[in-house]
Amino acid sequence: MDSYYSADDVANAKGLQFLAYTSTSMATFWIYDYVCSLHEELTFLRLSRWTKVKGLYIITRYIPFLVLIMDIYLYFAPNETPDRCRMVISIYACLTVISLLCSELFFVLRTCALWNNNRIILAAILSTLFAVTVASLIADVLSVGDSHVTISMIPKITGCYRTSHGFQGSIPFLLLFAFQLGLISLTIIRAVQNWRVFNSPLYEVVLRHNLFYYTCGLLLSAANVLMQTLFSQVRETPIPFDMIY
Structure with a gap:
């Protein structure tokens, strides 16, 4: 006799498949980008002297690989209990916070360099x-009470996800958006102040790259807030815990 699955079971399975395809695409693009720059990467790691900034670069560069591994495991591992899934999501969240924090520290260093390390x-x-990081962690802890873990009831559809219906999931991205907006404002102010003073190609390159990176960060943070807000309005719609940029 054919098995019967409810509409919720089918919707959950489709959501898991979508998240699995998304994580696979992200991993593919990330690995492709790394392979394309592998020679330059090895040259930099081998020849450059060891500094705190280099250590920060290594952490920022390679932690996303761990995040992607946890992401793929989350959606491709055989169905687990909700507690096991919640533990994996917690590890994934911690790695994501570390990755984002290290990335923002690089933006901080670049901005301070424009201000002559004031x-x-x-x-x-x-x-x-620091305040943004603490507030984001608090918001994430509070969002746990407004969410639950779901696994697929359909055989051969693996993985699990956390569903949230509250607004708390958007708070970290709103805070990150505000922080990045502050950095880009400082960069623009410095550019206006020194536009005629510094006639250096290196200064222009650093300025242009900063504005490009900050703009991408703002757009991605805004996209995260929009996706979290839209998906949280739909009952039983799975949303990724974090999006990496």
Whole structure:
């Protein structure tokens, strides 16, 4: 006799398949990008001297690989109990927070370099980043109470996800958007101040790259907030815990 599955079971299975395809695509593009720059990467790691910034670069560069591994495991591992799935999601969330924090620290260093490493600017930015990180962690802990873990009831559809119906999931991205907006504002202010003073190609390259990176970060943070808000309005719609940029 044919098995009967409810509409919710089918919707959950489709959501898991969509998340599996998404994580696979992200992993493919990330690995392709890494392979294309592998020679330059090895040259940099082998010949450059070891500094704190290089250590920060290595963490920022390679933690996303661990995030992608956890992401793929989450959606391709055989059906587990909700507790096991919740544990994997927690590890995935911690790695994502570390990755985002290290990425933002690079933006902080680039911005402070434009301000000639002004201590007041550096202290203000780092204090704001610390506050954003703590507030994001608190919002994530609070969002756990408004979410639950779902696994597929259909055979051969593996994986699990966390479904959220509240607004707490969008708070970290809103805070990140505000922080990045502050960084890009500082960059623009410095550019206006020194536009006629510094006639250096290197200064222009750093300025242009900063604005490009910050704009991408703003757009992706806004996209995360939009996706979290839209999907959280739909009952039993799976949403990714975090999106990496």
